[in-house]
Each structure stands twice: as C-alpha cells, then as structure tokens.
Amino acid sequence: MNVILQKDVVKVGREGEVVLVSDGYARNYLIPRGLAVSASGGALKILEARHATEERKSEALLAQAQKDQATLEGKTIKILGKAGAGDRLYGSITSGDIAEALKKDLGVSVDKRRVLLMDVIRALGTFHVDVKLHKDITVPVTVAVEKA
Known part of the structure; x- marks a missing residue:
C-alpha cells in the first residue's frame, strides 16, 4: 500500500x-x-x-539572500567599544552585536545565529567574520572595532 x-x-x-x-x-x-x-x-x-x-x-x-549578499559584499561595519590599556575591551563584541550593527548600518536583518563568529571579540582592530545568509550563500564581512 x-x-x-x-x-x-x-x-x-x-x-x-x-x-x-x-x-x-x-x-x-x-x-x-x-x-x-x-x-x-x-x-x-x-x-x-x-x-x-x-x-x-x-x-x-x-x-x-542574493540581494543581501550584494549589499554586504566588501562592506566594513564599525562597532564602538569601551577599551582600557593595551587595546583590550572592557566587555566583548558578540555575534548579536554584529547582527545589530548590520541592521542599523546597512539595513540587512540577520539572525545572530547566522553570524559565524568563532569566539567573541575582546580587542580593538579589524576582524573578518562570515555571515551565512542562506544554506548556499556565505558572505565575508569586515568588522572594525574602535575605541568609544
């Protein structure tokens, strides 16, 4: 049957x-x-x-996802953080902070679980982070963490 x-x-x-x-x-x-x-x-x-x-x-x-990929391609996101001596942040920059910055700066809404961040960012500088928009589309984004 x-x-x-x-x-x-x-x-x-x-x-x-x-x-x-x-x-x-x-x-x-x-x-x-x-x-x-x-x-x-x-x-x-x-x-x-x-x-x-x-x-x-x-x-x-x-x-x-393809439309968002065109928007994010080669972009740099600036995030401000409080830092102490030696360029160490008091807190940390998480995938949620990056997703929020993407929405605010570029207008691309991304779930924080789609930001592929291996470990939280605890220092000033530039970091390369992958954002998974679709199962077939992953876009590299540069995150610049600057002193507030």
Whole structure:
C-alpha cells in the first residue's frame, strides 16, 4: 500500500515522502497513529500543492539572500567599544552585536545565529567574520572595532 508520511518514521522514510509499505503495517500502525495517510488522489494533490508552496518560499528566500549578499559584499561595519590599556575591551563584541550593527548600518536583518563568529571579540582592530545568509550563500564581512 502506498502511503504519504506525515512525520519521519525510522527505517521507513521522511515526512512528505510517498512510500510503499505492507497493508497491515499501514492499517494497523502508521495510519491509526497519525504517522501516514493513504496515498489517494486528493492526498497526492495536497502533497503536490505543499511541495509547490515550499519551493516558491525557498526561491523567495534565495532571491532575498542574493540581494543581501550584494549589499554586504566588501562592506566594513564599525562597532564602538569601551577599551582600557593595551587595546583590550572592557566587555566583548558578540555575534548579536554584529547582527545589530548590520541592521542599523546597512539595513540587512540577520539572525545572530547566522553570524559565524568563532569566539567573541575582546580587542580593538579589524576582524573578518562570515555571515551565512542562506544554506548556499556565505558572505565575508569586515568588522572594525574602535575605541568609544
């Protein structure tokens, strides 16, 4: 029996896949637990519509990421920090601070988890930080930390 999986099932398949399983397994386990539905005409049309919607969303996200990439390419972000002797900052510059500066200075909204900063910045100077805009697009950005 062909079924459409509603959730990931170990050793059977992932959510949204059409898989062939035995009739008893489908009727007695998968369907009653809400893990799958029968792959009939209406369910297949709904699945195709959902895939088309997801594809349009991913294309829109990719287009936005490419637009943001053009904005960020080769840019330098200036962040002011309080520093003591020896050019050491009193605090530190985190990925959240960089994401906030990107939004304020360039108008590009980036989640702080997408700023690939290995360790927080604790000194004055220039640093190269990668910003992941999409699974395929990563942009290097220069961060200049200056004395406030």
